[in-house]
Amino acid sequence: MSYALTEEQQLIQQSAREFTQEYIEPIASEIDHASIHPSAVVQLMAEHDFLGLYLPEEFGGASAGYLSYVLIIEEISRMSGAVASILINHASLAAYCVNRFGTVKQKQAYLPALCSGEKLGAFALTEPGAAPGAGMHKVVAAKEGDNYVLNGRKCYIANGGVADVYVVFALTSPEAGTKGMSAFIVDGNTAGLTVSRTVGKMGLRGCQSAELVFENVIVSSHNLLGSEGVGMKIAQQAQLAASVAEGAQVVGIAQAAMDDAVRYGKERIQFGRPIAAFPAIQTMLAEMATNIYIARLAVYDAASLIERDKPFMKEAAMVKLFTGRIGQSALIDVIQIEGGYGYSQEMIASRFYRDIKGAVINESSADFPEKVIAKDLLA
């Protein structure tokens, strides 16, 4: 299979590169240092149609396809992993659930605002003691007449507190465990929904993570996504779609870090030669370049499966597994090549090092991808 990008995809990539150089590169370090949600950049991304770029035109999107979307995530990630995370949580998780599992009415009610940037989305699955994909959830949604009443706590919710729309997972049949979980679209300003605190992070700073408290939050049954009990299925599919975008995020960060290491390796003179002339450095660079190349192909392939509405869960899990490994090892080597320079707080390599760890662990407990792959193989 060939990945010669179409003319549109190349133009979208070029447009995203111009955008990120103009609007993200100058403030990427500041976003990291200040750890503040960059609302002006999000607004600019909305104006350039990034927020709804793969979503259908009829609901306000650009219908540009999931492969174009991951191309944009890759470009953004070369500058800022945090901004990429904001977009992934909005587009691959929140908007994905509404688009994939929502009724026409739900799509009409929420997608145009999510595409235009009037509203930002978030995905509220994780709870204290219940990692993604692991069960043990406690947030409940009790049916009362035409409404559900949500109670409980969610944690590590990316875009938490800055989002306007949350896709929230809650147990409608607590006795059935994860099989009793359902998904709801919840407006951020609903009474009883509060942010108890934001969480300081090692990386991806600027993509705000927050703890949410649901205290008798009344949600209309019209906002139930799919039917009762399919929440975990919705969550897993969305997480795997997001895994492909996170794969692009890892590829983007690793590529930018490698480019930085190549530049440094050519400039840094030791023992009378640029360090890039030493075989040990060349071996590290060659290995990371190869891994990034292969990871990128896997990301594009999985994205094209999503775009063509083909089964993608196994391939997405493979992307998560592989990019997780190669991303982290690339950044370890980049810091090794750059030494004290790369380890310095103000240098981009150290930011990339912290960011890539976040990109790797998002949407994935340690063995989640392996379980998905094995389940498919053994079915």
Place this chain on the structure above:
Amino acid sequence: MPKVLVCYKWVLDEQDIKINLGDLSLDSSRAKYKISDYDKNAIEEATLLIEAHGGNVDALTFGSDKVKQSLKDALSRGPGSVQWIGDAAFEQADAFVTANVLAAAIRKNGTYDLILCGEGSADSYNQQVAPRLAALLEIPAITFVQKLCMDGSRTIATRKLGDCTEVVEVEGPAVISVLPEINKPRIPSLKQVMAAAKKPSQEIKLVELELSADDIIPKTVSVSVKGYIMNRKNILFKEASHADNVAKLVASLAQEGLC
């Protein structure tokens, strides 16, 4: 409502061109193409004009057989349609040939209220096409334009001339060449990129322009193109006192005309 034409050139991105250190030859084997930078300003200005006054913008380009790759890029930046002439004659074309080809294509299309060009191209930067085009079409040329307004059939342009500016006014059609400070070209949104695929593009064959053989023989021929490497002067000031070093540094910079 004004009818505006914008001409652009599809050039190799100079950032991708490497200089071979041995013979200073240029390696463009990995270079991508782009719309010449100042032409992007011309496209943006034309688009701003019709956004303010209504009307429409067409784009026109003359290039090699690769110029077809530029159409969607150009259309995503504002023009409603594009015409292109892709021919091997472009490889050796100088400003004389380019202006002849563009003028013939414009004549074929009728008239425009304004024809916008970039001040110079990112590769050869001869700054000749716009004035030559105006001469061939027998309409005024206004060059070095840093500000442009339309008021009915009048066009008011501010020209940047060294350390002063000149405001000129012209009635009726004119060719305008713009400087980069005139605007900041927009970064096309994704919907604009997607919409570009649906806009019309039309190929014009060079033979259809009925130019004479002389019209497409370049007047100037490129004999060689070599990289230019500015060598460091490696001057070290080793006086005993810092004051003497600073004095020598300042004197040296003054000698170079840098302070």
